[in-house]
Amino acid sequence: MKDFVRFENLHVDYLRKGAVAHVLKGISLDVTRGQCLGVVGESGCGKTTLASALLGLVIPAQGRILLEGEELGRHRSSAQRRRIQMVFQDPVASLNPRRTVRSVLSELMIHHKLVGRSGLDAALKQIMDRVRLPAAALDAYPARLSGGQRQRIAIARALVVQPDVLVADEAVSALDVSVQAHIINLLRELCDDLGLTMIFISHNLAVVRVLCDRVAVMHGGHVVEDRPTEAIFADPQHDYTRALLKASLPMGILNLSQTPTR
Amino acid sequence: MMAAQTPLLVMDGLSLGLGSGNRAMIVPSLNLTVNAGECLGLVGESGSGKSLSLRAILGLLPNSIHRSAGRILLRGPTGLAEHDPASLRGNGISMVFQEPMSSLNPSMRIGDLVAAGLRAKGMARGKARTKAISLLREVGFPAPEKRLDDWPHQLSGGLRQRVMIAMALSVEPALLLCDEPTTALDVTTQEQILLLLERLKKDRGLGILFVTHDLSVISRIADRTAVMYAGRLVEEGPTAELLAAPRHPYTLALLSCLPQAGTGQRRLQAIDGTPPAAGEHGGGCIFAPRCTFAAHQCLTAEPVLADIAPAHRTACYRHVLLREGLSR
Amino acid sequence: MMQTMRSNLHALFTLRERGSGKIAVGYAIIGLFVFTAMAAPWITTGEPARQDLLNRLAFPSFAHPLGTDQLGRDVWTRLVYAIQLDFRIGILGMLLPAILGSLIGVASALSPHWLDAAISRLADIIISLPLFVFFLALAGLLGPGSDWGPFGPGELPILLGFTLLGWVVYARLLRTEMHRILAMEYIRAAITGGLPLHRVIIGHVMPNAVGQTLVYMCVDIGLAILSLATLSFLGAGVPLDRPELGGMISASRTVISSNWWLVAAPGAVLALMGTGLALIGDGLDDRLKP
Numbered sequence: 001m002k003d004f005v006r007f008e009n010l011h012v013d014y015l016r017k018g019a020v021a022h023v024l025k026g027i028s029l030d031v032t033r034g035q036c037l038g039v040v041g042e043s044g045c046g047k048t049t050l051a052s053a054l055l056g057l058v059i060p061a062q063g064r065i066l067l068e069g070e071e072l073g074r075h076r077s078s079a080q081r082r083r084i085q086m087v088f089q090d091p092v093a094s095l096n097p098r099r100t101v102r103s104v105l106s107e108l109m110i111h112h113k114l115v116g117r118s119g120l121d122a123a124l125k126q127i128m129d130r131v132r133l134p135a136a137a138l139d140a141y142p143a144r145l146s147g148g149q150r151q152r153i154a155i156a157r158a159l160v161v162q163p164d165v166l167v168a169d170e171a172v173s174a175l176d177v178s179v180q181a182h183i184i185n186l187l188r189e190l191c192d193d194l195g196l197t198m199i200f201i202s203h204n205l206a207v208v209r210v211l212c213d214r215v216a217v218m219h220g221g222h223v224v225e226d227r228p229t230e231a232i233f234a235d236p237q238h239d240y241t242r243a244l245l246k247a248s249l250p251m252g253i254l255n256l257s258q259t260p261t262r
Numbered sequence: 263m264m265a266a267q268t269p270l271l272v273m274d275g276l277s278l279g280l281g282s283g284n285r286a287m288i289v290p291s292l293n294l295t296v297n298a299g300e301c302l303g304l305v306g307e308s309g310s311g312k313s314l315s316l317r318a319i320l321g322l323l324p325n326s327i328h329r330s331a332g333r334i335l336l337r338g339p340t341g342l343a344e345h346d347p348a349s350l351r352g353n354g355i356s357m358v359f360q361e362p363m364s365s366l367n368p369s370m371r372i373g374d375l376v377a378a379g380l381r382a383k384g385m386a387r388g389k390a391r392t393k394a395i396s397l398l399r400e401v402g403f404p405a406p407e408k409r410l411d412d413w414p415h416q417l418s419g420g421l422r423q424r425v426m427i428a429m430a431l432s433v434e435p436a437l438l439l440c441d442e443p444t445t446a447l448d449v450t451t452q453e454q455i456l457l458l459l460e461r462l463k464k465d466r467g468l469g470i471l472f473v474t475h476d477l478s479v480i481s482r483i484a485d486r487t488a489v490m491y492a493g494r495l496v497e498e499g500p501t502a503e504l505l506a507a508p509r510h511p512y513t514l515a516l517l518s519c520l521p522q523a524g525t526g527q528r529r530l531q532a533i534d535g536t537p538p539a540a541g542e543h544g545g546g547c548i549f550a551p552r553c554t555f556a557a558h559q560c561l562t563a564e565p566v567l568a569d570i571a572p573a574h575r576t577a578c579y580r581h582v583l584l585r586e587g588l589s590r
Numbered sequence: 591m592m593q594t595m596r597s598n599l600h601a602l603f604t605l606r607e608r609g610s611g612k613i614a615v616g617y618a619i620i621g622l623f624v625f626t627a628m629a630a631p632w633i634t635t636g637e638p639a640r641q642d643l644l645n646r647l648a649f650p651s652f653a654h655p656l657g658t659d660q661l662g663r664d665v666w667t668r669l670v671y672a673i674q675l676d677f678r679i680g681i682l683g684m685l686l687p688a689i690l691g692s693l694i695g696v697a698s699a700l701s702p703h704w705l706d707a708a709i710s711r712l713a714d715i716i717i718s719l720p721l722f723v724f725f726l727a728l729a730g731l732l733g734p735g736s737d738w739g740p741f742g743p744g745e746l747p748i749l750l751g752f753t754l755l756g757w758v759v760y761a762r763l764l765r766t767e768m769h770r771i772l773a774m775e776y777i778r779a780a781i782t783g784g785l786p787l788h789r790v791i792i793g794h795v796m797p798n799a800v801g802q803t804l805v806y807m808c809v810d811i812g813l814a815i816l817s818l819a820t821l822s823f824l825g826a827g828v829p830l831d832r833p834e835l836g837g838m839i840s841a842s843r844t845v846i847s848s849n850w851w852l853v854a855a856p857g858a859v860l861a862l863m864g865t866g867l868a869l870i871g872d873g874l875d876d877r878l879k880p
Binding site: 042043146147148176179180181182184188203205206207209210247248 | 307419451475477515520530536
């Protein structure tokens, strides 16, 4: 079960205005099955590139990525792609405006032969239950849905192909706090119930602290610290981690002893 | 601090609606005051009407939104008065936007951007340039004299936001309107911009109206905080008091949604349901359908903002329950 | 795919949405012309070429609603047949470059950098060609009077010219739209969902990329008609004995002081056609905007 997802000395370069920019400079990371790894860092640190490399959207210059010991190469099969899914940041741009929810979800299920034509409706209803949306939303176009509902649809789209790994790239950053809480709870629930392995990319340390078992701090294309969540927050080792923790705004002022219980 | 306050901005019953006539009201009636040397934080979720209310001050409402009633008073040489919004821009009042890239003219060098406001007031070119350098230095732009000829796209997000603040300051405003100025920035940059705004507030005695959805930013910068829900002000009070002991269930619910440090919690509190759409509200308290404290009374008559402590107002019949909850 | 194409087409054929006013007026204008052109045999003499040399430059009368021209031909009949001809050339002159250009644009957006760059340079060269010189050369090369297959005399060189020059706009339009859509997160989501490339392109990229092309196609019919009229006016279009709006204006311009309606009638028809098509395009643009 060890090392379900493994990054080995991963380098990624981009060509920017004729010059080569080294975005990832030798990333090595292991994620065990069922673990939720938080990746934090500021914009430009390479965290989104790391996700893109895992999903096969960019080609590494050097190093490799393994899923359950199998190398994910340059050209991935449809079946390989199915195992790793992503939830994107922008709930507007991540849904095709001209497709209904039903058409997007059933296209994926039918393509991967996860369900026959006869079982389609039941499967669609099940996935909508899973992400807590009414079945009526199946026939809606994204423009009709709120930000939180769209993000639930984006999660449903990722889940519908029954992946092993879920990558969430700033998946709650664009949402209002009250909606954010719902989505975080949903992601947590999915990890616990389905045994999904999750890589949760965020600049929001408070959210990462609630959701993740382990945190990798990225800075300038390197992982500068990679330890269990509470250890990182209680006793940061790297200077950059300390700076990041210091800058993330204090929440101690908030007194929650009076939270009503339902 | 409570004594001798000079109000810079007074919103008196501001009403914003969709289209003309008395159709769906987005903001039914808003009363707000911003004093000199004070930062008022206006918090709410998307669709709460907080940004529209801010834009209404400068007359920057989109075409689909109509201002149907109410007055916006601003301090001028002759005291508080209503002004033509167009005459205010670049004159005693400035605005800082969320997205520094799309709000800076990409075809102007940063020196010219900052000097533009000064030149428009008739300042000589050389003098305006010198002033631009000193403004950029004031907002913490490193080595401004060397970088006056840089283009906006060459700057990082944080530096762009500093340029925007320098532009805002160039017209010597008494009041600064901020529309989520830190939302698009990284945490460390965000911290720097908040420190800068705080310093400007102290040094220049600026009044700041700071609109955001982020309570943690509010806790850092605002002296007073006003919470908006579905176009209505539901609670207003000193920030520390409001966040530590909220007296409106919506404020409490918003705070509970935030991940708490060090509690080891695995589930976050969340508010069930969704805010009502504009014009969808039947009667009673606007938050009642989602409120855990709601009683029969809440469904029949809409509560009005009432003082419950010095400078602390809430629009809730059941606010005493929240206080008792605190002492429990 | 079917469903999304339908929603694009749906925008073209419904009148209860944004931009409906413009589209309705555009349809009314164009519908009137289409009806007139189709009813030609019943509402005219049916013989646009018949000359009545004893009755030249006649004033409007019951027999000749718009009078006659210098050769005594009934101007009303010629006008109706000219609308027929101009519409046909307009639609073909839009459709052929649209098909060629769209194919090249899609291929360009999806091809490796060097090929994409080569296509862009070719487009630059074509855009910089002096259009009318090109047409005159082509007309000379193919012979103006030739009748070829389904095309009447003089039509082939014009359509060929339109296609060889006109594809550039469509190729650029579609290439730009493709690049915009390819960068959207929902495309990345479709790829990471494991869908094969052709499904992503046909099912997710194209339906979102063709909207602007549809808008331009409407406007382009009008542009093609205007170009045809201009060419005929300059003598490089269809032969002057065939009824064509630009040709009619050209032939009558010497008698404009006495028989001004001989110029005004085809001129007004041209202007109205262009307006109607532009209105449809504009309304469609309003409607397809997200």
